[in-house]
Amino acid sequence: MVWFLRSKENIESEKSKEMPDGLWTKCPSCNEIIFKKQLEENFFTCIKCGHHYRIGVKEYIGILLDEGSFVEINSNLTSADPLNFYDSKAYTERIAQAIASTNLNEALVTGMGSIDKIPVGIGFMSFNFIGGSMGSTVGEKFFRLTRLCIEKSLPLIIVCASGGARMQEAALSLMQMAKTSAVLTELAEARLPYISVLTDPTTGGVTASYGMLGDVILAEPGALIGFAGPRVIEQTIKRKLPPNFQRAEFLLEKGFVDSVVPRKDLKKTIATILRWFQN
Ligand SMILES: [Zn+2]
Known part of the structure; x- marks a missing residue:
């Protein structure tokens, strides 16, 4: 017997469910009705509550990038299915x-691009x-990008958003934490800066590796950032968690992130940091 059916086949679409089709959208936080065009002009942040x-x-x-400056690299790389993994559907089908x-x-x-004329x-x-x-x-892809930064003496920036490890790749997925962390050490040895930008949500293996390894760690307001989910933690430590736990602002207060930066200020903040490193 099936207890729950998804109303839509695909829940993984680049267009987030927060961004429905149509001219207007309702803010999920304050219920303000916003004209889509206005939302876009406001860096996809609510005009009322932010x-x-x-x-x-x-x-x-x-x-983030100067117009037309982005050149993608390794765009044809895609996942293989080394374990022939199958859950509710085949991993190959999931990828497709x-x-x-x-x-x-x-x-x-x-890829490569420029931020306020600084190549990155x-x-x-x-x-x-x-x-x-x-x-x-x-x-x-992370490894190759970082190696390219070392080769070309460029700073590295990663905009993170992740639910964690790719469970369909089991241990191979977990190894990526070591691989990405190791190549970041090479970047540090080359004295090149790495800025990580944590967006909603950044969790699991990405938080446990390159998400938290930035020389400077920025986060977007209200972003969920954590390793395990709050329910798992509550059950483990048998205590109620404080409000706002695992939100960007809470992590700033506890010293896990360096700054919470509204999206509209992200580009100029990164440019300022990069110039500081250049000097
Ligand atoms: Zn709002």
């Missing part, structure tokens, strides 16, 4: 569906691609 909508890779490219619905080949898009190596994660999960290909 709620940051989840947005895709294309939107972040437009917001994610590719079709997001128009991306992986949960991490990497940059990666964007897509939560809509199998929950932004980190599999071998995400790890490999």
